[in-house]
Amino acid sequence: MASTIHVDIVSAEAEIFSGEAEMLIASAEMGDVGIAPGHAPFISRIRPGEVTIRLAGQSDELIYVSGGVLEVQPHVVTVLADTAVRAADLDEAEAIRAKERAEELLQDRQADIEYAEAQAELAEAVAQLQVIHKRKRRG
Numbered sequence: 001m002a003s004t005i006h007v008d009i010v011s012a013e014a015e016i017f018s019g020e021a022e023m024l025i026a027s028a029e030m031g032d033v034g035i036a037p038g039h040a041p042f043i044s045r046i047r048p049g050e051v052t053i054r055l056a057g058q059s060d061e062l063i064y065v066s067g068g069v070l071e072v073q074p075h076v077v078t079v080l081a082d083t084a085v086r087a088a089d090l091d092e093a094e095a096i097r098a099k100e101r102a103e104e105l106l107q108d109r110q111a112d113i114e115y116a117e118a119q120a121e122l123a124e125a126v127a128q129l130q131v132i133h134k135r136k137r138r139g
Contacts, residue, residue, distance in 0.1 A: 005037045006076045007053055009063055011084040016063055023054040024077050026070055033070070035077050043071045048127040050087070050134065051079055059138070062087035064131045066124050087135040090128055099125035 004020040024035045027049040046068050053061040068081035102125055105118035 003037060004056060005035065005039075007079075008076065009051065009065075009079040009081060009084055011068075011081045013083070016081070016084040016086065017053060017061060020056070021053045022056050025052040025054070026065075026079065028070060035072055039072055041072050041074060043069065046070045046079065046081075048124045050127070050131040062131055062135050064090055064128050087131045090132050092129070092132050095125050095128040095132065099129065
């Protein structure tokens with residue numbers, strides 16, 4: 001059995017990561033999943049949050065995704081993200097502003113559609129802040 005699996009993370013804007021990894025960890029629709037070499041094939045939607053790529057002999061690569069699809073094949077894991085950004089490239093001040101805007105919209109809601117949009121924006125901002133703080137803790 002191989003000790004690595006090929007991982008591709010792409011968004012509509014760009015390819016974010018392509019390479020070999022020991023494991024990938026993501027927030028799938030039904031909970032967090034860890035994908036290692038030899039994992040059974042499956043497909044799942046993913047929630048806004050972090051995708052961790054465990055690299056052999058290196059620090060983990062943290063990537064924020066705003067949602068998308070995770071596809072696991074015998075030798076390849078693909079994350080098709082709505083938006084994907086390396087944790088190092090996230091702007092903490094902008095994420096805080098987005099969180100505050102979403103919280104204001106939730107308090108002053110005018111319609112159900114606006115409320116749903118505000119909830120989604122809040123979830124994304126909170127997920128970005130969690131990825132930023134996790135990256136800071138790791139140094």
